[in-house]
Amino acid sequence: MMRSIGNKGTLMVAPALQNSSCSHSRYGPSGPPISIGGLAQAAFILTLSIGILAANLLLIIVINTRRYSKYIHSQPRYLLTSLASNDLAIGLLVTPFGVLPAVYQCWPYSDIVCQIQALLRGALTQQSAVILVCMAVDRYTCMLHPVKYHKHSTKKCLLQGCMALLSLTLIASLTVFSALVLPRGGYYFNLSGLAACDPFYRRPSLRILAACFFYFPTTMMLMYCYGSAFHVNKLRLKRTVCSVVGVPEDLAGTTIEKLVAHERRLSRSASRTMAAMSLGFIVMVTPWTIQEVVVACTGSKMPPALDFMITWLALSNSFWNPFLYWLLNNHFRRISRELFVSKIFCCRKKPTNPPSTSVSMHCCSTGASIPLPVPANRADFEGMSEKHWGEILERTVSSNSLQAMQRVYPPPPPPATLPRRTHQ
Numbered sequence: 001m002m003r004s005i006g007n008k009g010t011l012m013v014a015p016a017l018q019n020s021s022c023s024h025s026r027y028g029p030s031g032p033p034i035s036i037g038g039l040a041q042a043a044f045i046l047t048l049s050i051g052i053l054a055a056n057l058l059l060i061i062v063i064n065t066r067r068y069s070k071y072i073h074s075q076p077r078y079l080l081t082s083l084a085s086n087d088l089a090i091g092l093l094v095t096p097f098g099v100l101p102a103v104y105q106c107w108p109y110s111d112i113v114c115q116i117q118a119l120l121r122g123a124l125t126q127q128s129a130v131i132l133v134c135m136a137v138d139r140y141t142c143m144l145h146p147v148k149y150h151k152h153s154t155k156k157c158l159l160q161g162c163m164a165l166l167s168l169t170l171i172a173s174l175t176v177f178s179a180l181v182l183p184r185g186g187y188y189f190n191l192s193g194l195a196a197c198d199p200f201y202r203r204p205s206l207r208i209l210a211a212c213f214f215y216f217p218t219t220m221m222l223m224y225c226y227g228s229a230f231h232v233n234k235l236r237l238k239r240t241v242c243s244v245v246g247v248p249e250d251l252a253g254t255t256i257e258k259l260v261a262h263e264r265r266l267s268r269s270a271s272r273t274m275a276a277m278s279l280g281f282i283v284m285v286t287p288w289t290i291q292e293v294v295v296a297c298t299g300s301k302m303p304p305a306l307d308f309m310i311t312w313l314a315l316s317n318s319f320w321n322p323f324l325y326w327l328l329n330n331h332f333r334r335i336s337r338e339l340f341v342s343k344i345f346c347c348r349k350k351p352t353n354p355p356s357t358s359v360s361m362h363c364c365s366t367g368a369s370i371p372l373p374v375p376a377n378r379a380d381f382e383g384m385s386e387k388h389w390g391e392i393l394e395r396t397v398s399s400n401s402l403q404a405m406q407r408v409y410p411p412p413p414p415p416a417t418l419p420r421r422t423h424q
Contacts, residue, residue, distance in 0.1 A: 013185060014200040017114055020189040022106040032104040041102040041195060041308060045095060048316055052091030055322035056084040062336050071331045075138055075162065076270045080325070082166055083131045083277075087318035090124050095315060098195040107189045107197070114197040118187035122177040122199045122210075123170070128318070129218040130169045132278055134162070136225035139271045143229035146267070192304035193311035204296040211292035215285060222278040229271055273328045280320045288314035 018024070022032050062068055063077050072080075097117055100108045107114060142149045181187050181199050190198040201207035287310045291302060302310070326332055 012200070012202050012204070014188040017107060017111055017187075017189055020107045020191065022104050022108040024106070027106075032106050034103055035105070038103050038105055042099045044312070045098045045102055045195065048312065048319060049091050049095040049099070051319045052087060052095060055319055055326075056088040056091065058336060059084045059322040059325060060088070062332055062339060065335065065339070068331065068335050071329075072270060076135070076274070078162060079131060079135045079138060080274075083128065083135070084322060086124060086127050086131060087321060089120075090128075090315070090318045093120050094124060094196070095318075097197075101189070101191070102195040105191060114189065115181060115187055117197040118199045119174070119177050119181045121194070121197070122181070123173040125315075126173045126177075126214060127166075127170050129214060129281070130173075131166065132281055133218055133221045134166065135274045136222050136278060139274055140225035140229050142267050143271060144232050190311075192302070193307040194315075195308070201296075204299070207296040208293055211289050211296075215289040219282055222282065226271070226275045226278060230275070269329065273325050276324045276328055277321050280324055281317050284317040284320065285314050 060081055063072060063080055069077075094117065097109070097113070177199060180201075185202070186200055187197050188200045190196065199210075201210065291307070291310050294300075295302060301307075326336065
């Protein structure tokens with residue numbers, strides 16, 4: 001619905017939410033009808049919501065465990081945790097509210113819920129783009145200035161500054177969309193696309209500006225940062241560009257080279273994974289941006305099925321981010337599988353002596369111990385504590401080393417009187 005306001009152009013008016021309410025009088029006592037297409041849309045939304053929640057919750061848990069800390073630096077871990085937390089909020093506060101409206105093809109909740117839904121829909125998606133840009137800048141700094149990055153990345157002040165920056169951007173996004181959504185007529189029920197409430201732009205120019213500001217600066221920063229980082233990494237592949245802090249001077253050069261190679265490997269792995277996540281964002285959001293610009297410029301409407309597919313393709317980026325991280329990181333897959341077995345199935349491995357070739361698995365449900373053979377070449381030495389390594393060294397010194405010393409320095413012969421006493 002629109003109205004002309006003279007020389008100022010055309011002012012759009014949001015459709016009344018009460019006309020889209022499930023309690024409208026046109027539905028009668030039997031309520032709104034249910035269609036097969038609505039059930040299919042609701043099943044898709046519910047499946048995607050569960051996938052977003054499960055995938056991002058797994059990412060948050062695994063990358064913050066002690067076992068995974070040696071495969072990632074502190075700053076990328078914080079940024080990935082922030083992105084996963086933001087996507088988790090989308091899967092918890094935005095996407096599930098589209099299930100019932102998709103089934104009944106009307107809005108079953110109150111006016112305030114619609115307002116909050118539209119506010120979170122705009123602010124959280126914008127915050128995801130900001131976090132992706134911060135991740136790209138972090139990788140750019142790591143690959144182009146590795147010495148300074150590894151020297152300052154572990155400082156608390158830098159992490160606190162990153163936290164403050166993300167908090168300020170989130171507050172700014174909430175403030176902007178609150179000014180847009182909270183006034184009357186700033187939101188509407190988007191049945192054909194989101195199947196929930198969306199921010200409403202009174203002018204087509206505002207709609208184009210919002211879509212372009214969300215897409216183009218983010219895409220340009222991602223492409224520039226990752227393009228420059230990988231180009232410089234390719235040129236410096238055979239040069240030592242990282243410095244190891246805290247290494248004693250008497251260490252051999254091979255040890256330093258191994259540590260530098262390990263740092264390079266971690267940086268390349270993190271950069272490759274974050275670049276794939278950024279590429280996924282560009283692929284998923286591009287059709288939605290084109291649709292927003294075309295609809296705002298032409299004043300037309302997209303077909304409902306196509307609008308639904310494009311809108312939810314953009315929202316599915318919250319699921320593809322942790323999936324791409326799982327797909328491209330074998331350490332993450334291994335630790336996730338171990339946590340899944342130990343926590344979900346309530347099973348834990350009891351520690352045994354290192355030379356043993358079997359372990360005892362104790363399940364909470366039965367309380368029985370089941371011996372399982374473990375190949376020697378696949379033994380997990382990462383989880384051993386310093387106590388186990390001390391026992392190994394102690395046994396080695398007490399058995400092999402002492403026997404070798406006895407062979408080199410044989411004991412003195414017994415006294416001559418000892419055999420006579422034994423003979424008597």
